[in-house]
Amino acid sequence: MFGAPKIRDKSMWASRIAQGMDILINHSINGFNAMPAKGGNANLSDEEIKNAVAFMVSQSQ
Ligand code: HEM
Structure with missing residues (x-):
């Protein structure tokens, strides 16, 4: 949605993953840009976001 990188689309993720997990987690x-903080759900914990990012990356490399 709104240009969000699609999970499992390696071409959309390679340069993002190259930034390193710390930056991906910080951005999440x-x-x-158009990526909302915590995907728009402020009730999510930092730990939940970290786990979601780890999963997205694991599926996209
Ligand atoms: C908990 C849910 C979500 C997680 C964990 C998540 C995670 C991420 C990550 C890791 C990136 C890559 C950031 C980077 O390149 O440094 C990203 C980018 C992006 N996400 Fe999400 N996202 C979530 C929900 C959403 C939602 C709901 C939207 C749209 C309403 C969205 C829109 C975007 C967009 C547009 C980008 C690209 C930003 C840019 O490169 O300019 N994301 N997201």
């Missing part, structure tokens, strides 16, 4: 917790 705090928001990044």
Whole structure:
């Protein structure tokens, strides 16, 4: 949605993954361009976001 990188689409993820997990997690917790902070759900814990990012990356490399 709104240009979000699609899980399992390696071409959309390679350069993002190359930034390293710390940056991906930071962008996911705090928001990044059109990516809303915590995906728009402030009730999610940082741990839940970390786990979601780890899963997305594991499926996309
Ligand atoms: C908990 C749910 C979500 C997680 C864990 C998540 C995670 C991520 C990650 C890891 C990236 C890559 C950031 C980077 O390249 O540094 C990203 C990018 C993005 N996400 Fe999400 N996302 C979530 C929900 C959403 C939702 C609901 C939307 C749209 C309403 C969205 C829109 C985007 C967009 C547009 C980008 C690309 C930003 C850019 O490169 O300019 N995401 N997301």
